[in-house]
Amino acid sequence: EVQLVESGGGFVQxxxxxxxxCAASGFTFSDYWMHWVRQxxxxxxVWVSRIHSAGTSTDYADxxxxxxxxxxxxxxxxxxxxxxxxRAEDTAIYYCVRGNNYFxxxxxxxxxxxxx
Amino acid sequence: xxxxxxxxxxxxxxxxxxxxxxxxxxQSVLYTASNMNYLAWxxxxxxxxxxxxxxxxxxxxxxxxxxxxxxxSGTDFTLTISGLQAEDVAVYYCQQHYSxxxxxxxxxxxxxx
Numbered sequence: 001e002v003q004l005v006e007s008g009g010g011f012v013q014x015x016x017x018x019x020x021x022c023a024a025s026g027f028t029f030s031d032y033w034m035h036w037v038r039q040x041x042x043x044x045x046v047w048v049s050r051i052h053s054a055g056t057s058t059d060y061a062d063x064x065x066x067x068x069x070x071x072x073x074x075x076x077x078x079x080x081x082x083x084x085x086x087r088a089e090d091t092a093i094y095y096c097v098r099g100n101n102y103f104x105x106x107x108x109x110x111x112x113x114x115x116x
Numbered sequence: 117x118x119x120x121x122x123x124x125x126x127x128x129x130x131x132x133x134x135x136x137x138x139x140x141x142x143q144s145v146l147y148t149a150s151n152m153n154y155l156a157w158x159x160x161x162x163x164x165x166x167x168x169x170x171x172x173x174x175x176x177x178x179x180x181x182x183x184x185x186x187x188x189s190g191t192d193f194t195l196t197i198s199g200l201q202a203e204d205v206a207v208y209y210c211q212q213h214y215s216x217x218x219x220x221x222x223x224x225x226x227x228x229x
Contacts, residue, residue, distance in 0.1 A: 044221075044223050
């Protein structure tokens with residue numbers, strides 16, 4: 001069974017940093033592109049970033065470019081999202097998602113709250 | 117960026133009736149080399165993450181009831197729920213995975229009349 005379990009969310013002040021993790025199991029992690037998608041509760045879905053299966057290529061949404069770094073450790077089946085210079089508008093649930101094309105499995109999400 | 121626009125924003129349908137959700141992309145998401153439309157549909161119920169329903173515009177994910185169907189090509193797509201059930205109450209999103217950023221539509225909330 002495919003499982004994606006996010007962790008690392010929490011409360012942080014504006015300008016602060018946070019690092020999210022996603023533990024993957026039930027599939028060959030190194031075969032898949034992985035993504036982060038965020039959602040403000042009650043609002044829509046926003047794609048944040050993706051990383052190639054081998055970690056050799058990354059892409060970011062303009063809203064986070066330069067402040068966020070996606071990475072992965074295929075030996076540990078883990079996806080990461082390092083976030084810096086956080087803003088109030090980064091407050092959201094962050095989902096770890098598997099997807100070579102369409103997004104076929106989603107984690108339960110981890111809440112990030114940026115507030116003073 | 118390829119912007120996705122859904123209509124309507126919300127929909128109220130009687131049990132057993134048909135629900136139709138439209139999705140329009142600002143550019144074609146048809147990859148001509150493969151003749152595949154890079155368009156997916158997701159269902160999100162309250163308090164849950166989204167679930168993939170349909171990919172390649174019309175391919176139902178294994179386990180998804182056959183009352184859910186997708187159609188369309190290029191820039192115009194439709195998700196149809198034929199015979200709405202109580203458990204179909206949710207927000208539905210379309211998404212293009214043709215190019216980054218992989219944008220989603222704003223969502224369509226489906227409720228029971």
